[in-house]
Amino acid sequence: MNRLYHESEDWVRHGACRRYDPELFFPVSSVGPGGSDAELAKAICRSCPVRQECLTWALRAGEADGVWGGTTPEERRYLRRELAPAV
Ligand code: SF4
Structure with missing residues (x-):
């Protein structure tokens, strides 16, 4: 999983990202040069059971x-914004 303080969450132990370099999940940007890392991370997430x-x-x-x-962020x-209740 991406960060240690999430280890208290039980689902974290089943994350597909545990087998990959955590930096892949924190690209400098989701566009431009960092975009390919973000796309690869998202592809890993698509097969993740949690x-x-x-x-x-x-x-x-x-x-x-x-x-x-x-x-991505x-x-x-x-x-x-979409899930926020309308006021
Ligand atoms: S959805 Fe993605 S970031 Fe979340 S636990 Fe699974 S692989 Fe890791």
Whole structure:
């Protein structure tokens, strides 16, 4: 998993990313040169058995960096706006 402080979450132990370099999941950018790392990380997430748990956690935690649950930070910002209750 990407960061140690998430080890308390049970689903973390089943993440497909545990077998890869964590830096792959924290590209400098999701476009340009970092875009290929982000796309590779997202491809790994697509086969991950705990993708939904991971994405839910990242949205709730407001995780601002890295690929989580198959989403980039920009995609999570979009999802948070879409899921926010209308006021
Ligand atoms: S969804 Fe992606 S970042 Fe989350 S645990 Fe799975 S492989 Fe890791």
